Amino acid sequence: MLCVRDVCARYGSRTILDHVSFRLRPHQLTALVGRNGCGKSTLVSCINQCLPYTGEITFSDRSLALMTDRERAQTIAILPQVLPAPHITVEELVTFGRSPYLDLGHRLTLRDHQAVEEAMERAGVAPLRRQMVDQLSGGERQNACLAMVLAQSTRVIVLDEPTTYMDMAHQAAFLKQLHTLKSARKKTILVILHDLNQAIQYADELIVLEQGKVRFQGSAESCLSCGILEEIFDVRKHLFLENGQRFVLFSAD
Amino acid sequence: MLLLLLCVVLLSLRLGSAQMSNLEFFCSLLHRPGYETGSLILYGLRLPRSVAGVLAGAGLSVSGVLLQSVTGNAMAAPNLIGVNAGAGFAVVLLLFFFPTAAVYALPPAAFLGAFLTTLAIVTLAGKLGASKITIILAGLACTAILNAGISFFSLLDTDLLDSYSYFSSGGLSGIRMEQLALPALFILACLIWSLALSRQIDLLCLGDSMAASLGVRVRSLRMACLICASASAAAVVSFAGLLGFVGLIVPHIARRLTGFRVLPLLLSSVLCGGTLVVLGDLLGRLLFAPSELPVGIVMAFLGAPFFLFLLLRRRTAL
Numbered sequence: 088m089l090c091v092r093d094v095c096a097r098y099g100s101r102t103i104l105d106h107v108s109f110r111l112r113p114h115q116l117t118a119l120v121g122r123n124g125c126g127k128s129t130l131v132s133c134i135n136q137c138l139p140y141t142g143e144i145t146f147s148d149r150s151l152a153l154m155t156d157r158e159r160a161q162t163i164a165i166l167p168q169v170l171p172a173p174h175i176t177v178e179e180l181v182t183f184g185r186s187p188y189l190d191l192g193h194r195l196t197l198r199d200h201q202a203v204e205e206a207m208e209r210a211g212v213a214p215l216r217r218q219m220v221d222q223l224s225g226g227e228r229q230n231a232c233l234a235m236v237l238a239q240s241t242r243v244i245v246l247d248e249p250t251t252y253m254d255m256a257h258q259a260a261f262l263k264q265l266h267t268l269k270s271a272r273k274k275t276i277l278v279i280l281h282d283l284n285q286a287i288q289y290a291d292e293l294i295v296l297e298q299g300k301v302r303f304q305g306s307a308e309s310c311l312s313c314g315i316l317e318e319i320f321d322v323r324k325h326l327f328l329e330n331g332q333r334f335v336l337f338s339a340d
Numbered sequence: 341m342l343l344l345l346l347c348v349v350l351l352s353l354r355l356g357s358a359q360m361s362n363l364e365f366f367c368s369l370l371h372r373p374g375y376e377t378g379s380l381i382l383y384g385l386r387l388p389r390s391v392a393g394v395l396a397g398a399g400l401s402v403s404g405v406l407l408q409s410v411t412g413n414a415m416a417a418p419n420l421i422g423v424n425a426g427a428g429f430a431v432v433l434l435l436f437f438f439p440t441a442a443v444y445a446l447p448p449a450a451f452l453g454a455f456l457t458t459l460a461i462v463t464l465a466g467k468l469g470a471s472k473i474t475i476i477l478a479g480l481a482c483t484a485i486l487n488a489g490i491s492f493f494s495l496l497d498t499d500l501l502d503s504y505s506y507f508s509s510g511g512l513s514g515i516r517m518e519q520l521a522l523p524a525l526f527i528l529a530c531l532i533w534s535l536a537l538s539r540q541i542d543l544l545c546l547g548d549s550m551a552a553s554l555g556v557r558v559r560s561l562r563m564a565c566l567i568c569a570s571a572s573a574a575a576v577v578s579f580a581g582l583l584g585f586v587g588l589i590v591p592h593i594a595r596r597l598t599g600f601r602v603l604p605l606l607l608s609s610v611l612c613g614g615t616l617v618v619l620g621d622l623l624g625r626l627l628f629a630p631s632e633l634p635v636g637i638v639m640a641f642l643g644a645p646f647f648l649f650l651l652l653r654r655r656t657a658l
Contacts (some may be wrong), residue, residue, distance in 0.1 A: 137552050160555030167549035174600050177544070183543055187555040193539040193603075239554070 094142035105299040118286035121296035160187035166249040174223040184238030202244040210234035225252030348562035369580040393618035399527040401613030403573035404587030418573035425486035426457025447578040456569030510583035510636025526575035585643025
């Protein structure tokens with residue numbers, strides 16, 4: 088599985104990631120949380136091999152840095168925080184997800200078409216297939232991007248703040264979708280989230296990053312009980328029960 | 341579109357300062373005895389010009405499509421990567437130091453000047469990270485230096501300006517078929533290379549990080565496209581001089597016809613560019629016949645208003 092070992096990254100003289108190490112648990116949804124500027128997106132860039140780093144990032148004990156670009160793209164799909172809205176149809180966008188599998192002639196096989204179709208159905212964008220991506224709402228566009236990432240058919244998916252441009256209903260639907268994916272499609276998902284309530288509610292595991300260092304990795308339950316979130320984010324935790332179900336709410340002081 | 345190009349080429353062969361009837365035209369085209377003069381005009385003068393027009397349009401359009409795609413800048417054109425300034429500077433140097441050799445040495449000098457300048461810009465941009473903005477800034481800096489060089493040598497030798505002005509306005513008159521073989525090979529190779537890279541170039545519209553996640557080696561692809569764009573435009577500059585605006589406007593026209601995907605865009609731009617330059621050359625020959633207006637000037641007349649239209653439309657969109 089995806090393993091980050093002793094990774095350090097810097098912008099000029101400023102250290103952004105300081106000996107970061109963690110291992111993702113297979114078929115689990117892991118949320119990476121941390122304050123602004125703690126190095127979350129830098130970590131995603133390192134996994135994407137877009138930034139130089141020291142240490143090692145491996146998948147099944149194979150270094151990502153030593154894989155070919157094609158091989159890596161068949162192993163890990165990464166959805167960056169900001170994605171431009173190109174003037175192409177949703178179907179064309181989702182088809183881009185099959186790029187790592189195409190031969191020199193760029194022809195889509197039956198298997199590629201099936202993967203595209205299935206990804207669009209699963210992300211709920213099949214009815215929008217003929218619509219232009221730049222004419223979609225923020226939520227629809229993010230679902231279309233999720234479909235593209237799903238069409239990539241990788242075992243690991245990394246999403247950098249995917250719910251930023253969504254309203255609350257779309258955010259909940261999107262995160263539920265991720266929850267379904269990890270169990271139904273056996274995907275291992277690492278998602279960067281800003282909303283602690285969402286992270287606790289949907290993630291199986293949490294990784295807490297502070298000033299480029301991993302301060303905590305463990306289950307959502309143990310993260311709640313150890314009080315690390317209150318310390319790092321300077322928030323207060325409220326627990327309440329409704330219809331026998333326990334809810335957690337964080338509020339800033 | 342192919343049909344339109346063929347019609348324009350046929351029209352360009354048919355019309356010119358030497359008048360001929362339809363019968364004369366077809367007999368000359370078929371090399372019938374008694375029509376040797378007509379055949380000479382068609383095959384020796386008008387056909388090389390038409391072929392040069394098609395090649396110039398195709399080469400500059402391929403370059404424009406590649407540059408606009410990899411820099412994500414709708415206003416990008418071959419002059420952005422120093423093609424015009426590089427070729428111009430090399431020609432000015434040649435005219436200044438070896439004026440007698442200029443007739444033979446001008447095409448290779450223009451090609452080398454344009455290509456080497458782009459290589460310098462690409463290397464500079466590469467050292468700065470090869471992002472979209474560094475390419476544009478490195479291009480602007482190198483272009484400014486070379487333009488200063490052109491002005492400097494022009495001041496030292498004012499006669500040089502007369503010889504340079506025809507090259508800088510871009511024209512197709514007096515072109516011979518044998519001059520076109522090598523540039524045609526370059527342009528064809530660049531077109532094939534671009535078509536092979538088209539799928540990867542498409543992915544750049546999703547941004548560098550997403551393209552990298554989909555298996556694209558973004559930096560290498562951007563460099564390969566810049567070199568290809570430069571070789572294609574430099575090949576055109578070597579026989580047609582500094583033809584402006586084709587590389588800028590044709591991709592925009594083609595995008596309206598075939599959409600944003602690079603493969604159909606490249607093919608439609610080649611046909612569209614060829615049609616536009618041959619048509620521009622034809623207009624230049626006919627408007628003030630028997631005098632000729634270089635195609636570069638005609639294209640500037642057509643292209644500059646279109647450029648302003650683009651700017652105004654962008655402003656409205658903002």
